[in-house]
Structures are given as C-alpha cells and as structure tokens.
Amino acid sequence: MPAITDTYKTKDGETIFYYKWKAKEDIPYKGVVQIAHGVGEHAGRYKSIAKVLRKSGYDVYANDHRIHGKSAKNQDYLGFYDGQDYFSDAVNDMRAFTEIIKKEHPNEKIILLGHSMGSLLSREYVTIYGEDLEALILSGTANFMKGLGNFGLFSAKVMSKLNGKHRSNELLKNLFFTHFNKKFKPNRTKVDWISSDKKQVDLFEADPLRIEDFSLSVYLDILKGSKKINDITTFEKTPKHLPILIFSGDKDPVGEMGKGVKKVARKYKKAGLQDVTLKLYKGGRHEMLNEVNKKEVQQDVLNWLNERIQASN
Template sequence: MNFTTDTFKTPENQIIFYYKWFAAENKPFKGVVQIAHGIGEHAGRYHSIAEKLQNEGFEVYANDHRNHGNSIKNEDYLGYYDGEDYFEDALNDMRQLSQIIQKEHPKNKIILFGHSMGSFLSRAYVIKFGKDVKILILSGTGSFMKGLGAFGILSAKFFTKMNGKHKSNELLKNLFFTQFNKAFKPNRTAVDWISSDEKQVDLFEADPLRIEDFSLSIFLDILQATKKINEFDAFLETPKNIPMYLFSGDQDPVGEMGKGVVKVAENYKKAGIKDLTLKLYKNGRHEMLNEINKIEVETDLLNWLNQKVTANK
C-alpha cells in the first residue's frame, strides 16, 4: 500500500490531517476519489477500500474530520467541539481538501465517497460545490428519523441551554447508539449494529481513535443538518447530472433497516436525478465495507465505478 499523510490549516487555525493513497503506476490513471468518514471514526479505517481503489488506478484522499482521528490537538479534544456549526465547518474542511486535490489534479473532478455522517456531508457538498464533483457514492446514508431525530434535536437543545453546547451528555450518547444496538440483542458489544463480522466489531471497539463522547453541539448540528438535507428542496437543489451509487445493509439502523435508504433514493429520482443505482444487501448492517461479504460489496462498487468512469470519459 503506497500512501502518505499530510495536514492543512483551516481559516480558524484548526489543523486537519489527511491521507493520500497513490494510484498504481502500472494501471491507467482513472480519477480521484475523496472519502468522507462517519461520526466517531476516522479516515484510517478506509485503508482497505483505498487500496482496492488505488490498485484500480484511482488516487484516493481522505481527511480526518475536525475533532476526529488525528485532526486534534491532543486526546482530550477527541469529540470536543467549541465552534459555531460543526457540520458547516466539516463541510468547509472537505472543500479545502478538494482544493488541494484540484491543484494536484487540475484536469479531474472528484469522485466523492461518503459514509454515514460523511454521506450527509457529501449530500450537502454536491448542493454547495456540485461543480467539483463527477460521481457521488453514498454508504450507510438515511432519511431523517422523525421520531428519534426530532426527539434528539429537542433534547440536544434542552441540554445545551442547561449545560452549554461544548459539554457531552450521557442520555444523548445512549439515545442513538444504544437504540441502534437494540435490534441485535442479545448484544455481544455496544457496537454490534455496525457489522455482523465480530472481528471488525472488535477492531473498532479497540481502536484508540474511536470516539464515544461528543460535545452536545456536534449532535445538534449534525441532526439539524440531516433534517435539512432530507427536505425535498435539498433533493431539488442537487445537480441532476451526477451519477449516484447508494449502498447499505437492509439491517442498518441508520437507514431504518433499508426503508430510509429507499426513501432517499426515491426522493432523488423524484427530484430528477438521471443516473442512480441503489444496492441493499440482505442482512447487512451499517458498515457494508466491513461486513462478512465485504469482497462482494467492494467488487460491486468497483464494477459500478469503473463502468461510470468509462462512460463519462
């Protein structure tokens, strides 16, 4: 695996860490992929798919979102956010990385790949910076959960007024992740909901950069942004000519066991998206790239991507 790491500084002097996986020299160069990871994890968890992509002739970039992974001052800052709008800041950080990519690859638009929170960021990104994007890939995305999501927003607002937005809250932490795990009782771990592959679950639990505690504002900003992104106006504002690939497990609680993902796909089609493919995997959970059938998932993704890259030359 051939990769390097680097950093860039945001306008407010936050240091953002990122990876760059070089395209295989023995393959025709096919394009540039930018990955946006999910909440509580980091870009280093994407080495496997990045290696598959680079071996296909793609250059791959991925930053640790602020207050995640190595984009922190020290361990005390994992999950701690003291800014005004986490979602907007993370979106602008992605844009900065895109601009670095554009300087290094001026002839190539990016292939944007977002997982979970990163999928919501990516959906917002194509609305705001759609001219940067050639292809959009969404993993583990979902619609706005009216019950759980609405309660989460109200609770986050309440506790923010009570305790301040920079502190964490045990109730909110448990509200989502414990709720997600309930569908997989009896639970072996607190994160059974991410994958049915126990080895991958154990690796995630043991990851020193995994985040369990977040500032209230991170929860609130992401929930409010997710609600906005799932309003039909957002689907209408999405560029119509970007090929999209959505893939999820039909047992992913973030995607409401498939129903939320189907709803997202239907809304994109109603809004006039011309080229959209949806792939739901039976018995798959939240992280299809870490599921027991990950080879099948990777193969399906690469086949689709190669087809679209060839068709859009």
C-alpha cells in the first residue's frame, strides 16, 4: 500500500510535508510509530521499515523536517534556514505533528523512532512530552564528541559573528562529513560512512532531496542541541518508565565506533531508566536500517517493540 501524504502548518507559518503508512487491516492493530529522520535526508527514505511495521499492525507517520525533503519550498531552499533556533523549531514541528497523530488516534500513546539528528531531537522531545510516549527507539545516536564537537561549536560561533549565521560554510560541512568518511578510506563515494551496502550508498548519493550544504546556523544549533541533550540533567528529565531501544553499528563514526553510543546507554541507566536496551551490530555503519543486514535489524526492532507493546496492554 503506498503512503498517504499531506502537509500541515507550523505556528510560524512553515509548511511541513508528511507521510502516513496505514497498518494492515487484516491483522490485530498494535499502535502508532512516529519517525524523525536525520540531517540531510528525508522521511521518504523510511519506506522499508514502515512497510515492516505496517505489516505487523502499526500505523507509521514520518515528517520531512523543515528545510528538508518536500518540506522545502523548492530545490533552492533545501538546507536554507533563516530562523532563530533550528533544533527547537524542529522539536516544535515534531510536537505539532504529534498533535495531528493524536487527533487521529485519541486513545493511543505513540512510539517515537529517531535516527541520527532525529534521535537527538527525540531525546529532547521526551524530556518535555515523554508521558505521551509508549516507547523510544534511537538509531545512530551520539554522545557529544568533545574534541570534534567543541571545535565545531567554536568554529560555528566565530563564523556566525564574521559572516552571519544564515550563510553556508564549506569548512563545517567538510569538518563533519569528510571526517566521518575518512574512517573508510580508500573512499568510493563521499558517503561511504552511512552503510557498507553499496547499493544503498549509491541511492543516497543520487537522491535529489539529499542535502550537503546547510545554513551555518543549522550546524550551530544542532551542535548546541547535542551538547545540551548529552548533559546528565537532560537524561534525568526522561520518564523513568519509558522503554528505550538504542541501536547502532559498531563502525558508525557518528557514534564514535560504538563508544559514544555505549555512553548514551550508560547515562540513561545512571539516570534511573528501568528498561534500556543497547544493540551494536558488528561491522555496521551509520544507517543500520539501510545496512547489508537490514532485515535482521528490522526484525530486532519489531521483536523488541512487540514485547513492550504486549507488556503494556
């Protein structure tokens, strides 16, 4: 069944595009999954996991974050941001999307699945709206990388003062994406770091909605947001009863080859979270949902989710 698509308006007048995959009607209904995608990509790339979930009885909703995908006015606006705080705006857009979902499912709690930047946004989201959630799934998440992160934060602040925060910057783009990719030299493409599946890498590189170039303020706001959510006080604001699944590849440079992801899991446990599951896949890179073993990963996510949903009903 193809996705249903629609748009909604944010409080500040932005138009946000979203997808909805309806659960199969001939099997028991289980719940609602809301997806938050990563930086530089779009929600349409989650068709595969949405298909698996809908076949198992879940409705799936996924929005293109502002300046991403079909939420951008046109190709020229991809990556261009002229607001005050991208991280907060994206979280608020997710909440507005949740409100639409809740109107369609008034008696349902939502399962939130965030990948990469979407996982960072989701980790902030649950500190504010966690009581509305049944479970949290984090793909390709990260601890704050002190060396690279602090240098990037310092550079973004300096460049913002010199050039204005809405201009793009080649140095910051290369600082992160080139840094991630050099872990896999000799490189076949600029995005070898996302997956060891060459077909998926080529599809991503050829995607007309993929973004490499962002307004400077996007880098700055994401870095500030990342630093904030990795402070222990943020972990302590997460509802203690919320089940959390964290999965990543142990060769994901965003997760510091597993080290950063382990730190995130430990911080949740230290903050008193009662049900935290960490799964690291050997040889996997940044996008485990697009890796060579993606069917295994999808099934693991589904099994974990079904166990929590059954336990809560």
